[in-house]
Amino acid sequence: MTQGFSREPGTEGPVSGVSSAGARKVHVWALVIALGGFLFGYDTGVVSGALLYIKKDFHLTSLEQSSIVSVLLIGAMLGALGAGRLADRLGRRRTLAIEGLVFIVGTAILVFAAGYAMLLVGRIVLGLAVGAASATVPVYLSEVSPTELRGRFLTLNQLMITIGILISYLVNLAFAGSGLWRGMFAVGAIPALLMVAGTMFLLPESPQWLILRGRADKARQVIESVSTKERADHLIELAQQRRTQRDKEEASRKRNWRILLEPRVRPALIVGLTLAAAQQFSGINTIIYYAPTLMQKTGLSASNSIFYSVAIGVINLIMTIVAIKLVDRVGRRPLLLSSLAGMLVMLVLLGFSYVAGMSSALSLVFMVVYIASFAVGLGPVFWVLVGELFPSSARAAGSGASTAVNWASNFVVSLVFLPLADVIGQGEIFWVFAAVCAFTLWFVGRYVPETREREFNEVDAALRARFGRQAQQAAASG
Template identity: 75%
Template sequence: MVQGFSREPGTEGPLADIPEGGRRRVWRWAVVIALGGFLFGFDTGVVSGALLYIKRDFGLSAFEQGSVVSVLLIGALLGAVAAGRMAENLGRRKALGIEGAVFLIGTAILVAAPGYGALLVGRVVLGLAVGAASATVPVYLSEVSPKEIRGRVLTLNQLMITTGILISYFVNLLFASGGQWRGMFAVGALPALGIVVGALWVLPESPQWLIRHGRRDEARALIVSVAGEERADHLIEQAQRRETQGLRSDSPRAGGWRVLLEPRVRAALIVGLTLAAVQQFGGINTIIYYAPTTIENTGLSASNSILYSVAIGVINLLMTIVAIKLVDRAGRRRLLLGSLASMLVMLALLGLSFVIGMNALLSLLCMVVYIAAFAVGLGPVFWVLIGEIFPPHARAAGSSASTAVNWISNFVVSLVFLPVANVIGQGQTFWVFAAVCAFGLWFVSRYVPETRGRDFEQVDAALQTRFRKRPQVGAEAG
């Protein structure tokens, strides 16, 4: 269950043959944890349809529309920054429960909002929860999953994000006829309540967190419930040995954010922060947030724009399911390279379609293929990697930092997309995103190793090899 609970590198992990009931239990926990990802997707996607009616009711300018979208990202940045310390001090389970409660508060403010100012407050509060959950969920999932299915379990986060986005599009469609944007936001209260209930009565604490905080008996009982009595002591000993080795590897051990300054963490941090920025500056959320607006610019009506955005959401979901099938077979690195290359081509063509005035359906096709490429690679694999590449003692802080950069990048792109597109043209803006994907393709090919089926020691050795350009003990090709 804990990522480090396996035999020596290169051998089959002791959880590879855990009872079927234990595996089902792990997946049940993972689904509840990943509700945080669902709300991430829902609350970032629902605004795309609601914005068409909010701007009419409150007479919002272009800047005000952009701020309603992007102010959530300010809250998300703050939430992501705070999440690492909260998850480390309180535990993963309590942190997730608190985040669910904040989701409920933010939703209530939005539903009752009397004007523009209250909308901004509600979106900031939702952002706090979205950002904190986006940092907590990958760490939590990583620490309750055996390495043999770790990629699939971590990809569940992205699946729930895309499911949340798709459901938000259907909700938008359902309420569109009456322009009921308050109802669109209100639906988000249901999964938020599910997180709170799950944290109180369904989820266990991360075994690795329990061991790190001296609660060995609780960790052992939890492992027994999944792996059985005869494996539990062995797994505890393995985890404690790793913790001891980790404590000796960097002396003196820094606390909090300072762990990210340790030499051992530096390579993982560079990968995490760079992929976080590329994922957003590659343009994905200009499609997610502004899909109806972008499609409307091709000449289609607002109602048809929402309908076609549902099609985009379906493709996003289906290709994420494909990614779950492939991530532990094809590997993370191969999916990243193929994804970025395809995104690059589609963004170039999408930009061309706006520049030369191609048929609206051809522009829509480029958007759909771009979404598919993102959903099968860069989208889920980023969240998988930030749960795998950091040392156990720095995992919460590393995930928090990477997620914070992801939200900073998200904020910048979503805030300036419409103004920049108005200045240089929408097609040319997509070409800028294509250039970012080209950089990402080079970076992944040069610096990102394969992590599929590897223990942390192997992942770390491969990272150091790529950054130091000299062999490291335990490193493998890729």
């Protein structure tokens, strides 16, 4: 999955110093906002069970099945690219409401789809909402979260994505007996409606956006609804100073993409892009998207395949919670290295289980341990590192480039997995993913520094040291 929970150190949102009553109100806001993350997870996971019945109703080839899964990612890339501009122009609250409406429209198209082409259109529309939510939700959460609770609220988005995946598997299971794949998609309209209603009736506009638009009085009202007047005055003053600084930096922002090509930024870019691609080419979304299909190929019925895939959703959720607790205690490198080692071993064994025709129970065990290994390391840690490796002048561009490569890699793997498995074999393709994990394990060991509890200058020095003399000379000349 395309998932993350990082924040830029040293930032302070306008909503801070809240009372206990204010904290409860902000918690409600965070839950409404995080419904976007839930829908992200639900709509990327629900297709795994629906596909078992769609392919029979419409007699789909392997390539057509893959395209129904992967075309959502094209929409997601477009949605992510456009969401930032829309959120800056219309505001975070309105943008989130629009995204909820797009979720509803995409769901309706799928529910009433009469053929393959209409399914593709519905998935593209859902993809627009998924991508836009992936860009908007973390920004909105960071801007309405109290400083002391921001880390918890940002991880709430990650948690809601995994909950959405798990709920999609449970919904698939509920409809498995009847084979009503349209019902599987239709359930997604419920949280989308809640998201629209909650956004319109419960959420305020982001105070930070209001200040940037010159509406300080309205921002003060929002802050005072959860904090004190004195705190509001102080934070308004700070935010207005940031607005002045942002205006000065606006003209140079267009140069940010070019800054990635500078020698001093290149090591961070190499790490960011490599991990972005490796996260997807290690095969994670072949399990998330195709778990029931994979289990069915071991000889299980469609309903039993969906039942066993629920275990994958459960372990994904549990290990995500574990990762959230460990990433600041254990460090990034230990989690990455142990994660990749576990994934490598499980992919090798998973390949053998298909080649040798082992029992479905063994295949399920290997999948579950693989998911656990991914969810505790490579999955979330990649997003943390993207926010920590780049200098501040290149952080937005570096994060954008890494995210774009991640979505693109996700699309490629999702599209070619089933057709390629038909050509080289189900087990053999898992060995290809294992080779990617082996390379990434070496790459992390050689080039990725530890970033926990380090300032950027320390991280940068460690990164340049790992890339050798040329990177250090480039940094010195820069």
